[in-house]
Amino acid sequence: MVEIAAQVPEEIADWFAGRGWRVRQHQADMLAASQAGKHAMLVADTGAGKTLAGFLPTLAAFCPSVLNGAAPPDGLHTLYVSPLKALAHDVQRNLLTPVADMGLDIRIETRSGDTPSDRKRRQRSRPPQILLTTPESLSLLLSFPESFALFAGLKRVVVDEIHAFATQKRGDLLALALSRLQAIAPDMQRVGLSATVADPEAFREWLAPWGDVDSVALVAGERGAAAQVEILLPEEERVPWGGHAAIWAIPQLYRRVCECRTTLIFTNTRFLAEYIFQKLWEANEQNLPIGIHHGSLSTEARRKVEAAMARGELRALVCTASLDLGVDWGDIDLVVQMGAPKGSSRLLQRIGRANHRLDQASRALLVPGNRFEFLEAWAAKDAVDEGQRDGEDFRPGSLDVLAQHVMACACAAPFDEQQLLADVRACLSYSWVDQSVWERVLSFIATGGYALRAYDKFKRITRDGHGVWRLTHPDQAQRHRMNAGIIVDSEMLSVRFRNGRSLGKVEERFAASLTPGDTFQFAGLNLEVEQLRDMELVVRACRKAAMIPSYGGLRLPLTTHLASRVRALLVDRAGWARFPDDVREWLEVQDWRSQLPGPDNLLVESFPHGGREYSVYYTFTGWNANQSLGMLVTKRMEDMGLMPGGFVANDYSLAVWGLKPVEDPAALLSPTILQEEFIDWVQDSYLLRRAFREVAVIAGLVERQHPGKRKTGRQVTFSTDLIYDVLRKYEPGHVLIEAAWADARSRMTDIERLGDLLDHAAERLEHVQLERVSPLAVPVMVMIGREAVPQGAADDELLLEAEALASAAMERDMPL
Template sequence: MPPEIAQWFAGRGWRVRRHQAEMLAASDAGRHALLVADTGAGKTLAGFLPTLADFTPSRLAGAPPPEGLHTLYVSPLKALAHDVQRNLVAPVEEMGLPLRVETRSGDTPSDRKKRQRSRPPHVLLTTPESLSLLLSYPDSLELFQGLKRVVIDEVHAFATGKRGDLLALALSRLQAIAPGMQRAALSATVADPEEFRAWLAPWGEIDAVRLVEGEKGAPPEVEILLSEEATVPWGGHAAIWAIPQLYREIKRNRTTLIFTNTRFLAEYIFQELWDANEDTLPIGIHHGSLSKEARRKVEGAMARGELRALVATASLDLGVDWGDIDCVVQMGAPKGSSRLLQRIGRANHRLDQASRAILVPGNRFEFLEAMAAKDAVDQGHRDGEDFRPGGLDVLAQHVMACACAAPFDEAALLAEVRSSLAYAWLDTSVWSRVLHFVATGGYSLEAYDKFKRIVRDDDGEGGGTWRLTHPEHAQRHRMNAGIIVDSEMIEIRFRNGRALGKVEEQFAASLKTGDTFRFAGMDLEVEALKDLELVVRAAKRSATIPSYMGLRLPLTTHLADRVRHMLVDRAGWGRLPDDVRDWLEVQDWRSQMPGPDNLLVETFPHARRHYTVYYTFTGWNANQSLGMLITKRMEQRGLLPGGFVANDYSLAVWGLKPVLDPAPLLSPDILTHEFIDWVTDSHLLRRAFREVAVIAGLVERQHPGKRKTGKQVTFSTDLIYDVLRKYEPDHVLIEAAWADARARMTDIGRLGDLLDSAAERLVHVELERVSPLAVPVMVMIGRESLPQGAVDDELLLEAEALAGAAMRVETGAEEEEEE
């Protein structure tokens, strides 16, 4: 440890943590490193210690400081990069190190981006997308040739997805440019460190990655909030019943951070809190659709301790170091123990101080989920997503970026791509198809000049040098490259030009002049919709909140299994609130409990229809898919299905005829017949194709001085999709779209596991009326298309009526009299 760093720690009254010293030692030994340590353990500083050490006078020994770009820091969030810059500048300045630190993201001004390529800082804080764009410039070889280190923060947040694919390809490219470059990754919530070591390492060199485990911190203090009557609602998600108690909690604390799972709920909860804010406390809101100015303003206010509460989405999940947060509140179900642990860690953010968190369940199943998540956090159990093969659309984008930088040798680039875990599987056949797509758009599109982006200079077998067909393709690539393909967004501005943020185009199109809506905590009136901008002015009180089409957070398999075990752990019911315990006891008496070893299916009549409820615990995406498939199979069997509704835990399907035997509806062959037909004919594959077409560069959203609307992008991709399905069904992007539709949009893996075991695990219970466990999903019928939280009060009223029938327990005489 250089004495300058040791003295800086001592001057702050800190000690160098063991894991911090080990990260420096791993770097000095020339090894890559993965650090897994609790929130507040000083992970970010540990990742940067080797960089700081390289610039200390004792290590420089009179030599001038290194020139050029020394360290890249990659984070999943812009807010995290800016927060790290604030916290990194302090030790640099206090130690007097000759080290310049800057950020680079989509929000960085273009003149600064240009200057960073010609005169780079020593440390550049960026995102995977911005790094990929940097690699697309001809001067990238010179920019990165002296790179010593890459630090990847919160690696669990993106390594298993497409952003991780893009970063893995960028790491391979950087390693080829700077062979001595060291890789370091940091996380507090990695479930399987060995998988992440393999992802971080160049392919086949896992032993080159040292696993550093952090010192254990104080265990978090987690409580589950109940209403003042100690009851838990039957239905709903927004947990509005908790607002008065939540407001009192805010008044008790210096700062409270309130997490929601969607942008709609963030606006909704913020509005409810503001209505309760009789003391006019400073309360803020933060989510990804707000303008960068609004986000920076809120982040700065939090850092200065000026806010008493902040309502946020996943936009603040990761790494933001605000030490004055007393308490974290999770509104609604946490959906995963790792996600909950990450959010809890925002409180106190000190290793030796317990983080305090309050979970606020919206309904009874969410209460069980909150209990399961709390138990997992208490026991230190984490969950996470599995790694899967890298996406072909991401690979196509990377190939184009490499061509924009310089002509590339086909065989050399293939070897480079294969050096990452995500693409180690890539064979020459698939590689050739990807190159052919980037070069021509594919067999069906190669007659069109607009798709001819690269060309090979010779026809050597399995080799040759590829280059751009025209320099303008480089500009078009940089304008359109990226991995995150949100629904098309419309900018919200006041007449004076002040930007507020963005709403989805679909929502904006539903508005007309004079309509009002609520956004960023303000009531707004529409003046005009023009040129992809929604011009607004201040309005009186408004009830409408924009609803976003963002993906729902999936219930993890780990948490679902814990809930199922709780349901059959009758001895453990004693720690539940009275109404929740009664709910389970009546269910146990009248029907059966869905446990880890069975698949409970209940059938019963209600309101002149016949219902079947499947307790799958596979998450909303898989249940939605299963509902589609079951109703199709019911049609084929003449059961006259009427519809279905799903939540994370169960699926309710209704029709005019009863399902006497549910087993044939759940046979695994449903995934090889009905599934393929349904996905092929549904919007799912079209939506997936739109995303991969944009990522792969086949369809461009942005042109010089003009941006396509969402309708224009959809029209273009639908047109190409129809052509490819008819004339080239094995096109590389059709294959990529299928992979997306199977994995992300339908959660086909969990669905397949459920159906494969359904025959042995199926337990069918025929009932005369609705069961207690079916009430939470039944009350959603007719409201499934509405935003979560919008109808909670109405839901609660209907739930109480339905629950009356579900919870009624008759004696034999009473049953006879009723008949």
């Protein structure tokens, strides 16, 4: 403690002592790293005071004992970057207390898409000492000429929850922004914070400028109390065969809500958030205050719920990943995960929202929707108990994001191409960019590319004879700022009452299906459509029955780490005794009638059912990879004359059917399928077009927003499809076609996991031919014909169909 006290200013030490706290070793280590002039990466459990540790050097710089009579630092001193707007606002609330208690002269403000435009203008000319923002808002700030003066005195950048976005496109954008900031403020220190990093060294390398890992101190936090994780099981019924909404659990869940002070209930989709909220409210006999929170709700609605939670006024809150990260509400005593957790790190992050104290165990309840989800929940619980985390690998930075960043730099000021290339290469994500790639990116921004250079609308920057680039017209800056961003969701329409009060947004494709008089449920209300005009749905509250809006977007992937754990559970026969009787019986009958897919084999079952021939592939590669495999296998079946009829997929398996039986599945799974059919399929499918739409918007080739007008999703799709067809025919090597292929391979098809599966398929494939459906096949078989029905809405039908299939699969003709 003597060593720690010597490093901490007296004002901070007294503040800790006054609260009965101590400065933890990792907090002191973060302060020491800053004093030594080093960047720092802190990995510490939730509740360990990570955020305060990241800000301690900033607070210390404003302490009178450190200033020794000098004036406090003026201008922007510290930049805090988080992946969520809610987290930035929560951090602001929690920082204001110590700043006020210590009497420090520090202004703290937030900046995001929700910040009023007049405040944004004022922040550029008179910034606070601490600014809390997101990667997108930071990139926009860097696009203004004032950015050089604004950031010239910047001392620190604190990147919170770094694991949540560093491996994605938002991380690419932030990496480029950090390099830009480092060029403006060479002495700026970088800080990364996380509780759930599986490979700290990889993130340390990502954080380091110019790959100088030694310049980044790696700080490990004190270990917290082990989380208490429980799996909820039906009291009288069996664990369901199919479905994902886990509606069976609502009565039991409501009793838990009644017993707790505050319960945070996570769902994996916005649809399920609305659906679970509706079902929970129907069970709410005591009229408890229960809220809902997801990214499509209006800013006003989200802020209202967040404030109510901070004041301890809600007994339960149903939410999505919009509240995954770092929000510090200490009165939450139970976190619930509805449906499959999909990854141990994600689950650990969500569990950490309970108690939010290092010395108190967080309590979590996992509610599986079906039997495979029960195994996944068990595997995730084991991983959490063992402290094992999973995560995504880093991949090369995306070219569409690079194009957006270059355009932002051009909006700020003319740039020298070699100097900017040096800045770009200073970050790990783009260290691979060579002169050839760089020239292609610049050429694209300057002309749109070879096939589009005849059109003036695509000419955004121009170069003089000395390698200096500038905007072709000042208006380009406004156009860029109106359209910049990384998150390209489906086009959204505003939902509002006639008096102008906004409720949030629903997807355009859903809104297009509505006519006046139709009803839907949103923001916890039943709404009737009065009018659809421009980009707005005008509604009124009603008491009529209502459907729930459906949402597009990619599904949360089952991590490789968790998939391996589920496979291990399947073959651990001695461990089945821990499972409920019906789950244990399910596995025992499967083991007797067929086989179980283990860690080192690929099980394929074939059987007749309902006049068709089925094959089920137990891949455990996640939904995206299984969808891709289904497309490829049915195409190859067609070429082989097997007359395929279709397929369905979940995270664990793929079911394919046709009129003729599959005698040799190995022939359908040869690795050449990725070299031949995959390319043809992706080019001819919607996937590459969808990927191109996203990269074209991110790169600024197609603009969604014009002054006073916003394009509809249909107009954006028409524009991008037209350009895609031109480029595919006349310039197939265009930089955005390359970027679209990278997206299609990674996010939309999960080609890496699919490739690993196919590489080993021939040597580890085990084909079992059965007379009827197997127990393990029932969860995927009940999905047939239901994929177009929103999750939850068809659960009762699914369960009835599952029982019919299960009676055949589980028929007790095995010896007892």
